[in-house]
Each structure stands twice: as C-alpha cells, then as structure tokens.
Amino acid sequence: MNYILETENLCKVYGKKKALDNVSIHVGEGDVYGLIGKNGAGKTTLMKIVGGLSNATSGTYTFMGRKAGEIGDVITNRGLLIEDPGVLENETGYENLVIKEISLGIKDKNEAMHLLEMVGLKDAARTHVKKYSFGMRQRLGLALAFVGNPGFVILDEPINGFDPQGINSVRELIKEKRRNGTTFLISSHILGELSKIATKYGFINEGKLLEESTEQELIEKCKSRIELVAEDTPKAVTILEAIGFRDYKVMENGMINIYEQVERTGDITNALAKEGIATIEIVRRYEELEDYYMKLVGENEANNQAAMLSNENSGIVNAGDRRTESK
C-alpha cells in the first residue's frame, strides 16, 4: 500500500499534558481519512503536526515518501484548514486567495475566482472579509486550503458552522475532489458527519489512537444482526434455510447470528413455533457507528481507569470510583 501520509509514534506534550501519545496513522493515496475523536482528543494537534504548523515532541511522519524535515518541493502539495479559518479581515475574499497564490508562486490568474465559485462565494468575491458571515468565512477557509490544487488536503472539523445544505455541498466538494485524485485527512467529533464520505477511520481519544479501520471493516464490525437461541439448534437452522435465510452463522455456544433480513424476527419465531421448537431468546442487534465509537472510547477509558486503580495502591482506591461518577 502506498501511503501518502504515515505517522510513526507521534507524541506531543504541552507542559504536563500529553496531547498525543504514540499516534501512528496511515493515510493511503486517494483515501478520505476520517479522524474521529471528542473535543480535546488531540485531532487538531495531530493535524497541526502533519500540516507543518507544529513540531512533534517525539516521533516522526512521512509525507509522500519523504521524512518530515526533508519534504522539499512537495511541500506545496498540501493544503490545510486548521480550526477556524485564518483570513485577512481587511482584504476581499478574492485578495485573500491571491496572497496565498503569490506565496506559492501560482501564476494562474483564474484560479482564485474558480475557487470562490467552487465554494459558492463568487458573489462575495469583492466583499471585505470583515463583512462575511461565519459560514462564509468557513467557505473561504476551505477555498484557501485548495489553492494550488494540492494532492493532500487537511480539513479540521470543516463542517462546523454550516447549515445542512452547506454540509451537503461540502460533502459533494470533497467527493468531487477525491474523484480527481485528492487525498483527505478530515477530523470530526461526530462520526455520522463523515460516515457518508470517509473511506478509512482513525479513532482517537485522550491523545491515543484507539483503532484504525477501513470503512468496509467498520461496516463489518457494526453489521446489524439477529441473535437467536433456540431449543434445538440444528433443527432451527433447517427451518431458517426453509424460510429463506442464507447469511447466518452458528456460534460455538449454539447461538445463531443472522446477518440478513434482520426485520423478520416475527417470521422466525412463528416458523419455529409451528415446528414445535421453543425460542429461548431472540434479539435484534443493530450497532450504530456512533455506538461503536462510544464503546471504543468507553473501553479505552475503562482501561485507563483500571490502570490507574492498579497503580494507585490501597490508600486512594476511591479516587477511581469518583472519576467514574464524574464521567
């Protein structure tokens, strides 16, 4: 796999606070990599480092096959929008783009207008940014990230401040750019925001990368299913076959997991009853991506507390409990 960006045990320490703790992410060429984490998880910190705005305390990263610090000319191949957009208030939207174009040595005179059109700011091109609304600034920040048509674009919570229609247009923009070969690293604290566009996810919590999985793997993990426990498992299976279920799996403990037509729980119990087989238990499990993520974070935090508890010997055992309560 060709990674456009690969980080190796990145750590960032602010004073005593470990904002990033050995984070290694892998962003493949053409990916839309969704970085998911609560506020304060370390998303911005990570993006600042790989965007060249901040130095890692330890660890390194490789961008387009080159180590940090030896990136050279491909440096102009990344665009970023980190936190709130940095825009010059006393300049027009157009001028904001032109200044970045000059900085990158871009000669194309039409690019600025084209970018403004792309983000829906064409009519406000000659308006001073101080008269822009919050959403318009966000759009301008987005346009700035795309100056010079970079192959790799970092967007830190880009959907913040958009109305539903705006969110949709941002999604469309990302999809279109991706079709043209742009790779994205996008962060969000809401998984659902990215679930329609991301191809790979990195879950981050308290500075640690909890898990990295492709969209496919995630769907696999969150697949909805029926869990069935019946009196006579082999018989139950034949009945299931008879009423048209093919995608199921018999677990070691005799539970049957059914991965298709999850709405037909009623049919199943009826069919089993007709054949005189008692249904001991039948539940429909459906895991939302969001739940999955919450579970991941929960496990991580539980582990942390367990670790803390085992570290803190007898005297202050209660500290851990109190922490649990305050959560």
Add this chain to the structure above:
Amino acid sequence: MKNIIKAEFHKIFHSIFFYAMPLGLLATLIISVLASNEHSATRIPNQNFIQILSETLDFMVIVIVCAGIFLTYLWGKERKNGYIKNIAGNVKGRHILTLSKLITGSAVVAMYSFFMLIFNTLFKLCYALINGGKFSFIPIGLTDTDRIAQMSPEALKSLEESKEVAYSTLRMSSFAFLAWILGGIAVAAMLLMFFELFRSPVLGYILSIQLLPMLAEGLIEQAVYLVTKFEKTGEYMIVKGLMKMKTLPDAMYGNAAEMNEFYPNSIGGTIIMLCVYITVFSLAAVFISKRKDV
C-alpha cells in the same frame, strides 16, 4: 522564499497603515521645521542638499518609531487572524517566514528613511522657492562662480577648505544616514525576535516607541559600569550609539580636525556594531521560530 517575500510586500502595499505612517512623518517634519523657524531670528532662504541630509538625521528616530509601529501592527495582525496558518504548511521551514519578515521589514525601514529624506528635500525646496532663496547641492557660496573669479588667494584657500568640509559633511551624513537605516533594521530584527518569542504585538508597540530600548540600555549600561567600571558601554548600544551619530554632522560644521576624531572610528564602529546586532537578533528570531509552533 522569493514568493513568500513577494506575498509579504503585497500585503504591505495593500495596507492603508503603510501609507498613513509617512503622512505622520511628513506632519512631524512640517511642525518641527515651522516651530524652529519661529525661534530663529534670521531666516536664511537658501537651501542646500548637504545640510538637508544632515538635518534629516534629526528625524531618524521618528522614522524608526514609525517603521517599528507599522511592522508590529502588520505582524501582529497576521498572527491574530491566523492567516499564517494557510502559508506555514507550505514552506520548507518556518524560519523562511521569519527571514522574509526580516527582509521586508528592513525594506520598510529603508523606504521610510528615504521618504523622510525626500520629504525634507522637497519641503526645503518649496521653502527656498517661497522665500526667494536658492536651492543647490552644496552650500550656495561655494557655487558662486562670479565671486570666486574675483577672490584673493587666501580667500580661495579658505573656500577650498570649506568645500572640503562640505564634502566631508556629505560623506559623514551619508554614512550616518546608512547607520540609522541599519539601526532601524536592528530595531526591526529585535522586534521580530521578541515577536517570535512572545507571539504578542504588545511588547512590540512598547519597544518600537523606543521607551524600553533606552530604558533597558540605560540599565545595562549602569549594571556593566557597576561591575566593570567600564564607562563607555553606551557606545556599544543601539540607541545611544545612534544618538551620538545624530550629533556628528553638527560637529562637522565646526572644523575638520574635530571631524577626524570621530571619523572613521565612530561611524565605522557603529555600523559594524549594528550589523552584529542585526545578525544576532535575526538568528535568535529564526532559532525561536523554528522551534515554536505556528
């Protein structure tokens, strides 16, 4: 780096404040010249460039102050609005941004200095015209060819001497003008260093109005004196060094011998010293900016 400098100039020339500062310079010039005219009993309508150049040195402090305030404003604004985030990811090292600021900042200092010289020249030119005087490059008596033809040998000799004095004054003043520009650049580099260190324009504003440098230099001077009993520390400091420089051409009008005492040690030494300051401050600014986050 070339592109970053270009963009930096683009921002400078797009800033209204950049043009407002020279207006302040012009106002200062007009007010102070008018005020000093009120005091002088005899008005001499004739003007010459050599004297104008040396008089311009009197205004160089205000030039540096204006440049310092403008640069602090420019850099502070960009930090505040975060535009730098858009650029910093696309340069090979963040020190490139700092070096570009130093170069464009130096250019601003030089531009303001020459604005001041041009304003002063134009102003005196108008003054000469209005009062029916003459404007020349060197003092007017030295160019009066009819009178020179009728002069006695002794008078001619003294004329030659005054010519020599005039040209030495020109040389001196030019060097001093250059030294003031370098001094301005040293102040700009110092502002940049503190700006990179504290990331706040507040200190820059205080520094650029020269309060702190003088205060700090005064303190350092006294401290050094207390410890080493070395009395001439002031000569190695930016503001004090420059202040001495300002009065040099005045001394020049006295006699050539006095001039030789000052020249070249003083000006040459000051220029070297200023270059050392510029280098030290710039390196410090680069060093800090490489290590600090944007």
